[in-house]
Amino acid sequence: MSETTSCTTNTTYSLNSIINQQQKKLEQENADISYSIFEMNQIMVRAIPTLSDLQETEKESINCIKPGYEELDEPNPTYTCRDDITNFELIDLVEKQAKRSLVYLFLPDTKCKTLLVENGRVEQQTEKMVQEGLLDSEGRLTKYQPLYERLGQYVTDYSVYHGMIYYLREEETSYMKSKKEMMQNTMGYKGILQPFQISNGENVVCQLGNDFVMKIVETREELIQVIDCMQETFTDFKSGPLTAEVMNNTYPLHSDEFSWICIKDLATNEIATTGQVFFGPRTCYGSNLCTKPKYRGKGFATVMMIAMLELAKTRKDKYEYIVIQASLDGLPIYDKLGYEYRFDFEIMELNPQANSDEQDDAAATTVSKL
Structure with a gap:
């Protein structure tokens, strides 16, 4: 192998190595954006163990409100999952909570980006996500269809929110x-x-x-x-x-x-x-x-x-x-x-009064939780 060929090969290897490292870093950061909800649930249960109970699997988490505290307005049960989930093991527990109190679902999809953002300007690309099969015709994340089918009767609101990250050690804008x-x-x-x-x-x-x-x-x-x-x-x-x-x-x-x-x-x-x-x-x-x-x-x-x-x-x-x-x-x-x-993310609100004849119109148009 000539010296020139060897140099080119080493350069290509170095570039590929850098790209792989950057990709792994990106994936870890995106995982942390999702995992932050897991840690919020853990923190809330440590803070108020007498009324809150944590249920977790490797890919799901919900902080459940214990019996007797169903009328609490805050904190509410919050369910979240990892992006690579394929089997919703806690869905029965989510529905049980939804029959008793407000429940919020934080559902991530790291492949879905409905916006282009640059220099404070925001452009929609929802149609592109629909074409790629990430969103359905109603603008909902397709990967969570099993949850929609099971919990749809309790849903009073759903909205798309956007996972973001800020580097604390970098120079300020x-x-x-x-x-x-x-x-x-x-x-x-x-x-x-x-x-x-x-x-x-x-x-x-x-x-x-x-x-x-x-x-x-x-x-x-x-x-x-x-x-x-x-x-x-x-x-x-x-x-x-x-x-x-x-x-x-x-x-x-x-x-x-x-x-x-x-x-x-x-x-x-x-x-x-x-x-x-x-x-x-x-x-x-x-x-x-x-x-x-x-x-x-x-x-x-x-x-x-x-x-x-x-x-x-x-x-x-x-x-x-x-x-x-x-x-x-x-x-x-x-x-x-x-x-x-x-x-x-898609953030869904589940309300035990969703099908109640006594539910007023305002509750049916609830603004999503941050």
């Missing part, structure tokens, strides 16, 4: 830098874990004008208000007395495995916007970002997105990235902040 500078210059922001005290004695991380503050949730009343914010945003249900009792007496206010951030209306003590970050053994996961309808249009969601990233970065020595599922509305901002879109 210019958009992210400009937003943080604005928070520092106009809101008194010094750092997500560097609060300052305002006139009423509260510890806050930034002040949004005269009427609103951002802070880490630190009281039981704030926690109950956070749940109210989530319920008003994600569903048409309000937190009932059982949920308030659980939040007061059972749900941990502080945990090394998760933190709540909120934007609070000082005039009413109402929570306008929430966000939560889970710190699992393997994944860092952002969830439950929502703003009550009457507070929208003030830029609170963008500030909360940044705060959640800032909180995740306090542990970037452990985590290389944070993962989320984003709605279509929020995706352009996430993209400008530096998130990378990977693949789609």
Whole structure:
């Protein structure tokens, strides 16, 4: 073999090796986006073992609500599975939970990308996914047809969400830098874990004008208000007395495995916007970002997105990235902040009242959970 041929062969081998390594890294990251829901379930059961029970197989997970707690508005049973699942072993348990309480299903498909995202611009390619057999004519993931057939009578809402990843150790985008500078210059922001005290004695991380503050949730009343914010945003249900009792007496206010951030209306003590970050053994996961309808249009969601990233970065020595599922509305901002879109999830809501004659119209048009 000539020297030139040997050099070419070695170069080709090196390129192939690099490509293989990149592909393995991509597959691992996508697996972590899906696995973050497994870890969220594990964390929630560790947090509230008296009312929640974990059921897992190698490829499925659901945190079940124990008998006697069916009227809980939050937390709800959450089911998820791995992308390569072929046999739904926990489907009987999912249906059993759906007969008793709200259940959310997070269903990933790493091959399905209904969007093209670049520089904050989003283009639909749903028809392409239909042609490739990944979506049916109704825009639903075809690989989960057995679940649709079995659980269809309980479904009150389904939506496509988008698995995304943000690298915590990479340089921030210019958009992210400009937003943080604005928070520092106009809101008194010094750092997500560097609060300052305002006139009423509260510890806050930034002040949004005269009427609103951002802070880490630190009281039981704030926690109950956070749940109210989530319920008003994600569903048409309000937190009932059982949920308030659980939040007061059972749900941990502080945990090394998760933190709540909120934007609070000082005039009413109402929570306008929430966000939560889970710190699992393997994944860092952002969830439950929502703003009550009457507070929208003030830029609170963008500030909360940044705060959640800032909180995740306090542990970037452990985590290389944070993962989320984003709605279509929020995706352009996430993209400008530096998130990378990977693949789609279908999120389904199952409701035991789905076939009830007494169910009102609002409950049938529930907004999907983040």
